[in-house]
Amino acid sequence: MEMAERAPVSGAGAAVEPAGGASRPGGAAKRPGTRGRATASMADVARLAGVSSQTVSRVSNGYAGVNEETRRQVLAAMKELGYRPNSAARALKRGEFRTIGVITFTLSTTGNVRTLEAIATSAAAEGYAVTLLPVAVPTQDEVRGAFSRLEELAVDAVIVIMEVHLLDAATVILPPHVQVVVVDSDAGDRYTVVDTDQAGGTRTAVQHLLGLGHRTVWHLGGPEDSFAAQRRADAWREALVEAGRTPPPLVRGDWSAESGYHAGLELAAREDCTAVFAANDQMALGLLRALHERGRRVPEDVSVIGFDDIPEAGSFLPPLTTLHQDFAEVGRLCVQAVLRKMRRNDPEHGTTLVPTRLVHRESTAPPPEAR
Amino acid sequence: MEMAERAPVSGAGAAVEPAGGASRPGGAAKRPGTRGRATASMADVARLAGVSSQTVSRVSNGYAGVNEETRRQVLAAMKELGYRPNSAARALKRGEFRTIGVITFTLSTTGNVRTLEAIATSAAAEGYAVTLLPVAVPTQDEVRGAFSRLEELAVDAVIVIMEVHLLDAATVILPPHVQVVVVDSDAGDRYTVVDTDQAGGTRTAVQHLLGLGHRTVWHLGGPEDSFAAQRRADAWREALVEAGRTPPPLVRGDWSAESGYHAGLELAAREDCTAVFAANDQMALGLLRALHERGRRVPEDVSVIGFDDIPEAGSFLPPLTTLHQDFAEVGRLCVQAVLRKMRRNDPEHGTTLVPTRLVHRESTAPPPEAR
């Protein structure tokens, strides 16, 4: 921090030549491709300040027992040389990297991205960096590969934003000292989990529509291999049964707007379908298009409710009533949880659910027959 | 890789106690909170395999000159102890971290996210990890803070996904040995830049609409402080002037669908507006809603073209004609460029533009008067 305003690029390390060149046999030009200008080390700073390197270390780490005058000199020397602690050496010495690894299957869903962003922000606030490990194709080998790399990588803990069953085969190679927190799954018995309250949100959605007078609620679900989708579908069914209604057949999409459109064409053909709960906003978007094309008005003929509350949801035609997921909170809690586990070396698993919030816009209304 | 299928969690390091405990004075329980079970080091493996630690190193790094029999023994010992190279020590010794830092202002735009994803994937393919540094609020202090951290952080190079003018004040503290590549800017004279060909794409959009017979093309631009927006606006104006048309007044949004809606209400009121080029798809979405609400049909009365080709664009009402940005390619080229610069220690700046592609859907048509 203190050296934030040192000289611009080429002027760095101007006055004193950091040790190197002749004196160090092998290690002069460290950074590959750095024209021999090694970065200043603690020893260089110590020499310039006329103290021992240990004193530099003490200043660098903010220890109390350093004379004010000495401290000033050291800081001055640091500034002059543009000294930056070498994090590799630090990590080696301390045995921790101050880095959290995030493994994720894809960044193409809003949820994953927003969660990741929140994780990065929270981690930064705690002095941790975030290393990203995306897994392009979700074969088990891929996942395993990613984790293999993560282990050799400099991470103290791992947050997984991914359907947990993709992780199962990889579990065995998690090194015992790395704590893991998982998002987006219901594997609370085997992992520490932080997630949106899928079931609660779904119940809210269903009850909202029933409350408007709809006889039952159709569900445009996510793909079969997604636990989150499964969970929402289960909760939808339960909520209907609890209310004494008969759940209509489940219609599936794959989270994409396109798949929502296709499913929507089916639903539009059913006269008895007056209310649809879509498992995410993208599919709801496609659904809206299909209903529009088939002349079914929303919300007059059919009510639609989404899940996620993506930023665009308020601009759909009509603006979409949906369940807001607080991804920022999920990300924040992930970091909290993983750091707590790390610090306490806590092997216990816990599940933290973040509630959703119903955002009432213009895509839901009482059914035609109730008017 | 060889140790991918070693024993599950608790069985790690079963047979041989890695050195530690009594023999090492200070360094027994390294990882904080690890109940004293230190991870195995090269020395431990060497002891078990009955070779020197250097031979272990050679096996670990795949050097040729190791006897096949010896190699097998070492690999077996590694497996038994669950040995993983310590990346901190490796980084310290080698003087590089095999990590690229990505600094970005926000992950709420599709472009940034997709670019980031491509960067992470490409970097992984090159054996590099990606460390993420989001800057929540774009004040200069924030940016500076992020870079400060990056320097102490373990990165060999930096990719910036951010309007470059936000970076200017921070530049001075970039350490001289870190190569930088910037996305999303036109600062080719000061940085190496990889970006979508904004101007080319814009020209394509304008020409497409003029080609359909529209007298002129309106522009729903991005915020004033965005270079990308500025660039698209400039190119739009130029393309019109080149074609001998008079550019109508510029209407601005802030990239959001909401802002597109508000701007759209204005545009909908102008009878002479028959074609709009929106600077991104989100704003186009809002624009579509506004036009719909005001009874202006798309594309019969007004043609709309977007920019980005977000996944949802094909599900808009109507499906949006837009310019596809190849973010994956941008990300890939970023990694290529920054690694090349690193390896050659290349101080030269270059600009790489990735072309766009017109995706023709249903939101554009000839103007009413041409029919």
Add this chain to the structure above:
DNA sequence: GTGGCTGATGTTTGCGTAAACATCGTGGCG
């Protein structure tokens, strides 16, 4: 046969940092 060469392996050393321990004044107190 002996010198040199090659391939396989061991030994030494140092990367930059920070804990542990050592030293060295100074001042307070018995």
Add this chain to the structure above:
DNA sequence: CGCCACGATGTTTACGCAAACATCAGCCAC
């Protein structure tokens, strides 16, 4: 007055790894 506690600083050492150099056996050529 001398001893000791204490604050400030210096010295040693080890973190884990991998270059550089050293060693050593076997083998070929002259």
